[in-house]
Amino acid sequence: xxxxxxxxxxxxxxxxxxxxxxxxxxxxxxxxxxxxxxxxxxxxxxxxxxxxxxxxxxxxxxxxxxxxxxxxxxxxxxxxxxxxxxxxxxxxxxxxxxxxxxxxxxxxxxxxxxxxxxxxxxxxxxxxxxxxxxxxxxxxxxxxxxxxxxxxxxxxxxxxxxxxxxx
Ligand code: PNS
Numbered sequence: 001x002x003x004x005x006x007x008x009x010x011x012x013x014x015x016x017x018x019x020x021x022x023x024x025x026x027x028x029x030x031x032x033x034x035x036x037x038x039x040x041x042x043x044x045x046x047x048x049x050x051x052x053x054x055x056x057x058x059x060x061x062x063x064x065x066x067x068x069x070x071x072x073x074x075x076x077x078x079x080x081x082x083x084x085x086x087x088x089x090x091x092x093x094x095x096x097x098x099x100x101x102x103x104x105x106x107x108x109x110x111x112x113x114x115x116x117x118x119x120x121x122x123x124x125x126x127x128x129x130x131x132x133x134x135x136x137x138x139x140x141x142x143x144x145x146x147x148x149x150x151x152x153x154x155x156x157x158x159x160x161x162x163x164x165x166x167x
Pocket of ligand 1: 036072
């Protein structure tokens with residue numbers, strides 16, 4: 001059984017992420033969406049528990065997709081699976097440079113670990129969690145950017161942010 005591991009910080013999950021997860025779920029036996037820590041991102045808008053809950057609700061309709069969190073290295077996490085491959089979406093050539101470096105780092109730890117890329121759907125090439133965070137903080141409409149199931153969660157969190165920043 002081949003397991004696709006879709007890693008990310010998912011702060012929050014977007015429709016771009018969900019598109020990749022859905023396409024991976026059609027291609028692989030099972031998909032594990034794994035929240036990991038990104039060392040270059042010091043703070044997150046959502047706690048790990050909130051992100052686990054938001055992703056779980058977003059992928060509930062996909063029977064072979066589950067959600068997990070790991071606080072260590074992705075290449076170590078992948079050792080939990082008999083045949084795990086990392087699956088990532090690629091939006092642009094600029095994504096590739098970073099992902100290529102990550103693959104080489106991951107292979108130093110786990111040399112049989114492969115990373116496969118799924119090209120982003122054209123309509124989501126502009127989309128990222130940081131775009132969603134920014135737009136939400138200014139009260140923009142998030143329809144079409146994130147799963148409908150989590151729009152209210154993001155709006156509530158953004159309202160807390162606005163109140164605590166006097167906006
Ligand atoms: O959604 P992101 O923030 O681009 O995802 C990046 C992530 C979380 C997948 C990456 O930072 C990661 O793999 N973090 C776990 C720690 C790790 O293995 N780092 C790579 C080797 S330094």
